[in-house]
Amino acid sequence: MNIALIGFMGTGKTTIGKIVSKKIGFSFYDIDSIIELNEKKSISDIFIEYGEKFFRHIEAEVIEEASKKNELVISCGGGAVLDKKNIENLRTNAIIINLQTDPETIYKRVKNKANRPVLGSKNISIEKIKELLYLRKDAYLNCDFSIDSTDIKPEKAADMIVEIFYKNGGKK
Ligand code: S3P
Numbered sequence: 001m002n003i004a005l006i007g008f009m010g011t012g013k014t015t016i017g018k019i020v021s022k023k024i025g026f027s028f029y030d031i032d033s034i035i036e037l038n039e040k041k042s043i044s045d046i047f048i049e050y051g052e053k054f055f056r057h058i059e060a061e062v063i064e065e066a067s068k069k070n071e072l073v074i075s076c077g078g079g080a081v082l083d084k085k086n087i088e089n090l091r092t093n094a095i096i097i098n099l100q101t102d103p104e105t106i107y108k109r110v111k112n113k114a115n116r117p118v119l120g121s122k123n124i125s126i127e128k129i130k131e132l133l134y135l136r137k138d139a140y141l142n143c144d145f146s147i148d149s150t151d152i153k154p155e156k157a158a159d160m161i162v163e164i165f166y167k168n169g170g171k172k
Contacts (some may be wrong), residue, residue, distance in 0.1 A: 002026070002072045003165055004090040006140060007099035008133055009078040009116055010109035012149045012157060016099065019158035021073040024165065029072040031080065034062050043077075047117035056083060064089050079118060081139035095168055097161055098143035101150045103129045144168070 003020060005013040014030060021028035032043055035058055039046055046055050060083055066074050067089040074094065080086045090096055101109075107126045110116055119128055140146075145164050149157045 001170055002066070002070065002074055002090075002094035003161065003170070004074040004076060004094040004096045005099060005161075006076050006081050006087075006096060006143060007078065007149075008101065008106060008129075008136070008140070009119070010106040011078075011099035011101040012154055013075040013078075013099055015154045016149065016157045016161065017073045017075040019154055020161045020165075023158060023162050024073075024170070026071045026073050028075070029066055029069070030075045031059060031062050031066065032075075032077045034066075035059060038062070042115065044115050044117050052118070059083075060086055066090075067093050079136075081136060081142060084142070087142050095145070095165060095170065096143040097164065098140050098146040099149045099157070100140070100146055101148070103133055105150050106133075 005017050007013055018028050036042055059077060059080060063080060063086045066072060103126055106129050111124050147157055147160055
């Protein structure tokens, strides 16, 4: 069994996922990092050179492969939920946990990072974050559990996830 973390950019999937993986002895498996390794390009360059459609295609392939593995904490890119097939694949072998964070906090976390192509490379705006959150709100709810990570420390969110995992049949 795996744990899959979904949620918008800046909700803490990577930070929290790494802590969870250490706590339960699973490997941390970051879908974006695997894509970058496979393609030998940054996510931003993949978007620029090949476009979002191509990115979504390889994202789906990497998620499908990850779903066949075991004992992983899988951190999905924020847009992975847009393709229902990704969630179906993850669900075959994972507890899916959605991390939620309010738009203001997301904005503070991502505004100075230039590696979020769907938000635009320059001038990331809170309006754009709100718009995408709205468009994706139902997709993020296609999960087993949601945790609001706005006001809690990553360590605490990780403890909550570990508890959910063991209470729901997770074994190491
Ligand atoms: C995306 C989120 C990013 C990355 C890509 C697209 C999105 O991942 O997959 O830039 O559409 O929300 P993070 O959520 O890890 O930043």
